[in-house]
Amino acid sequence: MSEHAVELVRVDKHFGTVVAVDTVSLSIRNGEFYSLLGPSGCGKTTTLRLIAGFEMPTAGQVYIDGELQGETPPYRRPVNTVFQNYALFPHMSVFQNVAFGLEMRHVSKEVIQHSVFEVLEMVQLPGMERRRPGQLSGGQQQRVALARALVNHPKVLLLDEPLGALDLKLRKAMQLELKALQERVGITFIYVTHDQEEALTMSDRIAVMNKGQVLQIGTPEEIYERPASRFVADFIGETNFLEGKVAAVRNGEVAVEIGDALLVYAPLERDAVVGDTVVIAVRPEKISLSTTPEDPRALPGVVREVVYVGTDTRYLAELAGQVTVMVREQNLAEETARRLSAGTAVYVCWQPQSARLLRG
Numbered sequence: 001m002s003e004h005a006v007e008l009v010r011v012d013k014h015f016g017t018v019v020a021v022d023t024v025s026l027s028i029r030n031g032e033f034y035s036l037l038g039p040s041g042c043g044k045t046t047t048l049r050l051i052a053g054f055e056m057p058t059a060g061q062v063y064i065d066g067e068l069q070g071e072t073p074p075y076r077r078p079v080n081t082v083f084q085n086y087a088l089f090p091h092m093s094v095f096q097n098v099a100f101g102l103e104m105r106h107v108s109k110e111v112i113q114h115s116v117f118e119v120l121e122m123v124q125l126p127g128m129e130r131r132r133p134g135q136l137s138g139g140q141q142q143r144v145a146l147a148r149a150l151v152n153h154p155k156v157l158l159l160d161e162p163l164g165a166l167d168l169k170l171r172k173a174m175q176l177e178l179k180a181l182q183e184r185v186g187i188t189f190i191y192v193t194h195d196q197e198e199a200l201t202m203s204d205r206i207a208v209m210n211k212g213q214v215l216q217i218g219t220p221e222e223i224y225e226r227p228a229s230r231f232v233a234d235f236i237g238e239t240n241f242l243e244g245k246v247a248a249v250r251n252g253e254v255a256v257e258i259g260d261a262l263l264v265y266a267p268l269e270r271d272a273v274v275g276d277t278v279v280i281a282v283r284p285e286k287i288s289l290s291t292t293p294e295d296p297r298a299l300p301g302v303v304r305e306v307v308y309v310g311t312d313t314r315y316l317a318e319l320a321g322q323v324t325v326m327v328r329e330q331n332l333a334e335e336t337a338r339r340l341s342a343g344t345a346v347y348v349c350w351q352p353q354s355a356r357l358l359r360g
Helices: 044-052 094-104 109-122 138-150 168-185 196-202 220-225 230-235
Strands: 004-015 018-029 033-037 059-064 079-082 156-160 188-193 205-210 213-218 240-250 253-258 262-267 277-282 288-290 299-308 312-318 324-330 345-349 355-359
Touching (some): 004 044, 004 188, 018 188, 018 213, 033 196, 044 059, 044 156, 044 188, 079 138, 094 109, 094 138, 109 138, 138 168, 196 220, 205 220, 205 230, 213 220, 213 230, 230 277, 240 262, 240 324, 288 324
Parallel strands (some): 033 205, 079 156, 156 188
Antiparallel strands (some): 004 018, 004 059, 277 355, 288 345, 299 312, 312 324
16 A cells, blocks of 8 residues: 555646646645645646546646556546535435445445444434435535545545535534544545635645645645745735845844835845845734834834734734834733724834745
8 A cells, every 4th residue: 555645746737728737746645634725726626636537637647545547537536526515416315315326336235324324423414314405504514425425435535625615603613523524534635725724724734836836835834834935925824025135144044124224034044145135924923012122123113003803903013114014913801901003103023033034
């Protein structure tokens, strides 16, 4: 058995002159929850369809459990797919929907009965086997679709934005359920989403895609804390981007001059020489505001906008040269909370290791 459930080796997919997937290579380990994340049209769903066999690559190879798939049709691949629209049969009961694939394989009635009840218990739908899809909530229908896919014991479960039709609160609850289910069954999940919070919540690793290419692969922490490019930093969460020129490089740090008046710092994580145009990326929650200069590197500014959003308060602070940064402060107990008002003079500061140095 291969240590990798799925491998893509330099895979391309062209639709006429359109390059949907551009030289993508992935190695997805057994038992991994792996997400393909990116904006609409980035190639993530096409990549999933190449694994499923719904599309054939223009170039490159797709391996599942070490076996080259070539022209193998979808029904002969050890994968099942769960779609956003669930694709349940409305005239069938939950039991019949889940059993359908087993019946097509002429599995005995005893095995079907045992398998269906086992998987309904697994997705927390015991006692629902007689109901029709129209009698279920959106979340319950999603579980039936998962049960129908899992009952066949696929090597890999492919999920194409399966929570997209659910409301926000249910979607968040289902994210945790889906991750817990994946850990229980131990099957490799490959999950397509454009929702960065969804990917961060559930994934063991994430491949961030744009324009048919994979830009970065890493754990949620690596992707969020150490983005490899401006696109990744911008797509995953909120980020401040400060463009300037390298003024000095010393002691593992780079000093960057923003405009004519600001000097900011970041770790020297890539080659940089004085005069290079670079971008400093720093997350809003990594920045602190104070009314006194508590750090010699703090930058004087003025609060221009204050937005209360429940869990935190967001400040827009203007620095010298009309440079603005977004700052997020978590809201603590009301009696100890500090809320600055627009017009307040402040000092803006972050630790150099909280910033990222990106190419301009």
